Amino acid sequence: MISNIEFNFDPAATPIWPVRSADLAAWQAAHPGPMSAWCDSNDFTAVAGKFIRLPGDDGTLAGVLLGMGEGGDKAADYWAFGSLANALPPGLYRIEGDLSSAAQSDLADHAALAWAQAAYRFTRYHSNDDAPSGDGSDDSDKVARLCLPENTAAAALQGAIKGSFLARDLINTPASDMGPEELADAAVALADEFGAKANVIVGDDLLAENYPAIHAVGRASTRAPRLIDLRWGEGDAPRLTLVGKGVCFDTGGLDLKSAAGMLKMKKDMGGAATVLGLAAMIMAAKLPVALRVLIPAVENSVAGNAFRPGDVLATRKGLTVEVGNTDAEGRIVLCDALAEADSDDPALIIDVATLTGAARVALGQDVPAIFTGSDDLAADLMRLGETLDDPSWRLPLYAPYKERLNSKVADLNNVSDGPMAGAITAALFMQAFVSQPDRWLHMDSYGWNDRDRPGRPAGGDGLAMRALFALVKERFA
Ligand code: BES
């Protein structure tokens, strides 16, 4: 799976020294000769993110210096290892200097993660691509590989990389090949890999099993809607339930999106991809939780049998919902999944959804919005996000805005009556379907990285997955 990381440390590998500007002179003094001279003749000053290849006595590559500028003390500074992974010649490398000490193992793990993620490619539709695949094929002679010291938490790192690559692949795959059925297949394959149980309720069975809202949104597609239900772990462990929005394509429904608005809507199952990636991390790390993953998988399509503006929908919880806008479909499918998640009283429910454009207006692409009734949950996740450079930011479940969802004909409307606070009113709609908001965390994510950055290739991205994993681990392990 990981083609450019090796868990066998080899002291003969080419060293990479991360070095702060202030420490460069001392480093040069400790490494006199061609390496130090080469730094001077190239005016290398250890600016953050800049690197230089260093010659040995015979002129061959003897090491690499990676500038840390004034930094070097936090995870964000180590994404630069991602640019090394793609820029250095094929061969075996190791991290040298302060980072190789056990005390710095979190930063070294982050450097390794950046290195591994830099190798991610979505090659499914490339008819001729010899770039490293990251899919298990042996590319080791073609790439710069990083070998890691014994103190590396290998299983955790492998889990993080697996989760990240899985989420990316699921999101990047176009809707033509990632419909509700294929998304369910991917979940079942993941369940099989880790000995989890999977159950999928398909099409009209959703009506028989009382998931009317999922059915209503998904019924207009030629590809039947479904609810994916995965369970893993010991029954007596604390229960953790993950819910992910699995809208495999969002046309907006009869309230059709514009061309620009529809363009990237293959990623509207980004919440499902994120929770599946997170589930992979949790199962790979064997965290002591009884895990459940619920994914309503639908396509929001236009057809004669599509749900309409003005329709009143039944929901699993029993609340009736007036459809103010068919493009606010995510909260409708999620409300049935949340009601089911709530029914066996888990210690924590986490849902992830590409729910609103408003959350992106508020916080941009990189920072998912989080909502919860628990101050501790919010603070913990934001703190872990800061440490791991995997951020999210809390917005309020501001109760006075609930009345914006009032309906004259039903218990509530699926959209608010005005243009403001769209992410908050969406979260308040969801809150109506959970009984204990302090045991619930809702994340409104973009599921996508718009621009290539070192260690963070552009495209589908399970944002905040590592921070969520750290939160679960801190609470339950
Ligand atoms: N999937 C979209 C939200 C979205 C759009 C996320 C663009 C990320 C990028 C969601 O189903 C949607 O269409 N939401 C509407 C809600 C509105 C109709 C109240 C939105 O945000 O415009």
Ligand code: MN
């Ligand atoms: Mn929509």
Ligand code: ZN
């Ligand atoms: Zn959507």
